Amino acid sequence: MTGSASLRLLAVLALRNLWTHRAKSLVVGALMALGTFLLVLGNSLLASVEVGMERSITGSIAGHMQVYDKHAKDELALFGGGMMASDDIGQISSFAPVKAALKDLPDVQAVVPMGITMATVALPGELELTLTRMREATHQGDATSRTRLFAQVLQIVAQMKKDTQHTLSLTSDVARVEQDVAIFDHVTAPEFTLFLERTPLEALEYLDTKLAPLAGDGRTAYMRVLGTDLDQFTKEFDRFVLIEGQLVPQGKSGMLLSRRYRDEFLKNPVARDLDKLYDAVVVQGHRLAYDAKLRDQARRLPAQYARITYDVSAEAAAKLEAALKAELKLPDANLADLMKAFLTIDDNNLAARHAFFEAQIVPNIREYTAEIGKPLTLRSFTKSGYLKAVNVPIYGVFDFKGLESSDLAGGQNLIDLPTFRELFGAMSEAQRAELAAVKARVATRDVGRDDAEAALFGDAADIQGVQAQAAVGFDEFSGEALGDIKKAAEAATADRRFTAVDIDNGLVLTAAVVLKSRDRLVPALQAVQGALDQAKLELKVVDWQKAAGLVGQVIWVIRGILYVAIGIIFLVALFIIHNSMVIATIDRTSELGTMRAIGAQRLFVVTMFIAETLVLGLIAGIVGSALAGLFVGYLGQVGLSAGGVDVLVFVFSGPRLYPSVSLMHQLAGVATIVVVSLIATFYPALLANSVPPVVAMQAKE
């Protein structure tokens, strides 16, 4: 028999056998097709996620690689794995040598200096803020503004007094409440207005120390700030998009706020919560009636009424009261009660209340604590642990394109590098020398915690001999002290400028390397590390995936889960195919014996079995792969939702993933199932091979 005739015969026999055992073939084939489907689907999704995640990480803040201290205690984790601010990733004392070593490498497009730290922003209550503004107006000699602001104070005091009267009916500490009422009465009396006009600073002192503590504490927001060369950053990171304001002019100190952060932490809490509810109910179609979490959010809204009533000016309050009376049809209610009623929302009134809020209330309140064009005071605990405060002007608000709803990406705010260095507490040699001089003059001895009592109260101690000292008059402002204080104050208003040289010649924590082509990542990593080593810089380079921290490892977790699941399916398929073939061999013993008796060689029998599985594997693989291709194509059209899960939004590079399938993945899927089938057929084929012709004859007898 010729080769082609043999092949034809094998194919016919395989198809005949598959058809004869069609139920079994269908089950086994379906399992094989499912395995192939999942393999192709999983690989397509993974590849799309990997591309999305790479876009998110490299295009937002990481670049393709990050360079940092080789001896860092902790590993770099730009997006978490612990806050970078608390992680000890070491520091690069000067950026210039890093830039010099890397900028001319053939694959490198840019080297961007960076440093991340945690800062805090004080969010004072409405009264505290108004008093601060009154103080500023007083210092500027602006009596008109001060009077207008005091009217707002009186508006707040009126509200506080109403609240206190309500408390009076509930409290057992009546004396304390009466004390508070006496303060309200004192402030609202006409004499206090005269007192304010005559001696504004004294009156403000009274308001600060007596009235302000009664209004409750403000809040503090934590802010992650990324210090960088803003000019270079906005050019090199393609996910960055300015949505409000302007870029920070080159060489000027300034800040760009993340829209996501601003909305979450710097927005009036009532406006923020109402927006969130509106988005969930009106835009996304959830119902308060069926969603306990949303209902809880809505239930808390009325209690926050003072965030609005304390924030509106006296004139605006009167207009708002009238508008709310008309809107709510409550002609006799006061502003506080009207606002509480207004903020009592349900599925039916939410859209209308939100529209009213946007139109009538937002224009009359401070919607955001931080305003474009005004400075924001950032405070940060420096590396040494002292609190450093800096005023940074806000120039604009930005988003990372596609990551608008991701907290991971939206948690980063951008500042200029010199400001970052101040917040980080980078010390110059002159500053170190100054501290050393003070320390040497006082020269305290070191006492450890464990032996403190022996050292302080041991044999040499004399605790009873109180030394009489002469009272020494001293003038603390002689010498440079007063000048130093004034210099510190000048920093508050100075228009701070710096040059490109200043950026290069100073401390950074990391350097981002942006490549000309992402395909050159592996060789470029080696080239960058080589250049750093050649320049004798004690630095290491990691790719974007490692630099991202935990989020960068998400892809490995997803891949692990997928492969384990597919592995289990293939193992089951392998077991079933194997068993089916063994049973088929036993069923067909007499047929096989006959075939052998009429001259079929052992090789022909083995090949017949393999061909049978091969045909089934190919058909199932092609069907599974084709179905997966169609499904991925469908997902590519409609998108796969991240379900609002932040990490997924980030790795999807947006709220939906639009995957695509490649021919390579489809072929790999078919090839894998064919290989699995062949492995499963190996033993049954050997079993069939061992059937002697005599078995057929015995069966006949």
Next chain:
Amino acid sequence: MMVSGLAIVLGLVQVAQAALSKEEMVKLLATIDDRQTNGGDYKTLAYIEQKQHGKDDLLYEAVVYRRDADDKLMILFLKPKAEAGKGYLRLDKNLFMYDPSVGKWERRTERERIGGTGSQRNDFDESRLAIEFDPAYVAEEKLGKFAVHHLKLTAKPGVDVAYPVVELWIDPASGNALKQQERALSGKLMRTVYWPAWNKVFSPSKGADVYYPKEIRIFDEIEKGTSTTVVLQKVDLSALDPNIFTKAWLESKSR
């Protein structure tokens, strides 16, 4: 048997002799308070140094102003230059912090770490132990080579203090406080403070000596390895500017 019984009786007698009555303890606390209080104004030049494991030391030179009669306190930083002009102002129950580099005041709590060190407002302020706490006798103990009274102080209701429970070790001979341990409401130990040496200076306005610790050693019991040393270098009891304890005064220094 007879010997051990006698020893127990002798021990009880000794404890009974050492233990102080409530009145005696209150009097002892009042004496500590009174010794540190001045009738007029008070000004001292303080050196504050914090050592932290694995971090740069924090160093400051600051002037502390007090007007005990009005319960007022101000701390003004002079050195290093970068911190010059920063200050804390205590008015009634308010503690404000001022930073001239941002031109802003901020309200702080009783547990504010002064300049980020382990020291707190009450380390520099007048002593108010008898006013703020109720004492209970714990035991007579050894502190180094000295026998001392160990008292447990609990904050009086409605009084705003940094820590509700304070343990105090007092030298019975001199009446000087030597050691203090401050605990949170849960009983967790937060800080241990030592006053190894005391100085005094005669106050004409008070007509008596004003005591002040020559040195204060503060150990952070939460962040192990962090300790702060405060050295009061010189004390001036001359009258201060009448308007010194105002926000305006501190601001005026930087305008």
